[in-house]
Amino acid sequence: xxxxxxxxxxxxxxxxxxxxxxxxxxxxxxxxxxxxxxxxxxxxxxxxxxxxxxxxxxxxxxxxxxxxxxxxxxxxxxxxxxxxxxxxxxxxxxxxxxxxxxxxxxxxxxxxxxxxxxxxxxxxxxxxxxxxxxxxxxxxxxxxxxxxxxxxxxxxx
Numbered sequence: 001x002x003x004x005x006x007x008x009x010x011x012x013x014x015x016x017x018x019x020x021x022x023x024x025x026x027x028x029x030x031x032x033x034x035x036x037x038x039x040x041x042x043x044x045x046x047x048x049x050x051x052x053x054x055x056x057x058x059x060x061x062x063x064x065x066x067x068x069x070x071x072x073x074x075x076x077x078x079x080x081x082x083x084x085x086x087x088x089x090x091x092x093x094x095x096x097x098x099x100x101x102x103x104x105x106x107x108x109x110x111x112x113x114x115x116x117x118x119x120x121x122x123x124x125x126x127x128x129x130x131x132x133x134x135x136x137x138x139x140x141x142x143x144x145x146x147x148x149x150x151x152x153x154x155x156x157x
Contacts, residue, residue, distance in 0.1 A: 003018070003019050003021065003023065004017075004018040004019065004023070005017070005018040005019055005020070005021070005023045005024050005025060006018055007025065007026075007028055007029065012037060013037045013038070013039040013069060014029060014032070014036065014037065014038050014039065015039045015041075015042065016038055016039065016040055016042065016043055017042035017043070018042065018043070018044065019043075019044060019045045019046070019047075019050065020043050020045065020046040020047075020050035020051070020053070020054060020074070020078075021045070021046070021047045021049055021050040022047075022049040022050065022053070024050050024053045024054070026053060026054065026057035027057065027060070029057070029061075030060055030061070032064075034064050034065040034066075035064075035065035035066065035067055036061070036064055036065065036066050036067070037066075037067045037069060038066070038067070038068050038069065039069050039070050040068055040069070040070060040071045040072055040075045041069075041070035041071070041072055041099065042072065043071075043072045043074050043075050044072065044074060045074060046074055046077075046078055051078060051082060051085070054078065054085055055082065055084045055085055058084065058085060058086070058087045058088070059087075059088065061087070066087070066091075066094050067094055067096050068094050068095045068096060069096050069097050070097050070098070070099065070114060071095060071097065071098035071099065072098075072099055073098075073099060073100070073101055073112070075098070076098055076099075076149055076152070079092070079095060079152040079155075080148075080149070080151040080152050083152070083155040086152065086155060090155040092117075092152050092153050092154075092155050093117070095117050095152060096116060096117060097114055097115060097116045097117065098114070098115060098117070098149075099112035099113065099114055099115075100112065100113055100115055100128060100142060100143075100146075100149055101142070101143040101144075102131065102133075102140045102141060102142055102143065103140060103141065103143045104133035104135070104136060104138050104139070104140040105138075105139075105140075105141075106133070106136065106138035106139070107133055107135060107136035107138055109133050109134070109135045109136060109140070110143070111133070111134045111135075111140070113128075113131070115127060115128070117153070120146070120150060121153070124146070125146055128142045128146050
């Protein structure tokens, strides 16, 4: 299980990596030059203490312009389950892009595909239709229903 946590600025994005748990040092971003762009692709796990830290971080950032990019599935779960993780008032438009899980029944492969929130809002289900598996090139489909991954969008104030 991943227990490390790291934050690094690279190319204008704060890359957050590891476990969102009691070791998450999100307070290091207080005072960062806005807009604060978080790349959350490498957040692999969360626990209740990490969720609490994230919600407090959002409270501490106040009205600072924040964007969430390349959100991992773990982060989508957080945003869907805890609207306060998007700030108060809730701001789902902060989520700019995210990964959705795909599976290939023929080969048993799983992989993630990056989408933008704007792309999903525009094209809906058509955006996440079947695609070639990244390993065997057979048909792969979205694991689950798109609506289940996009609940955070309904938190719009």
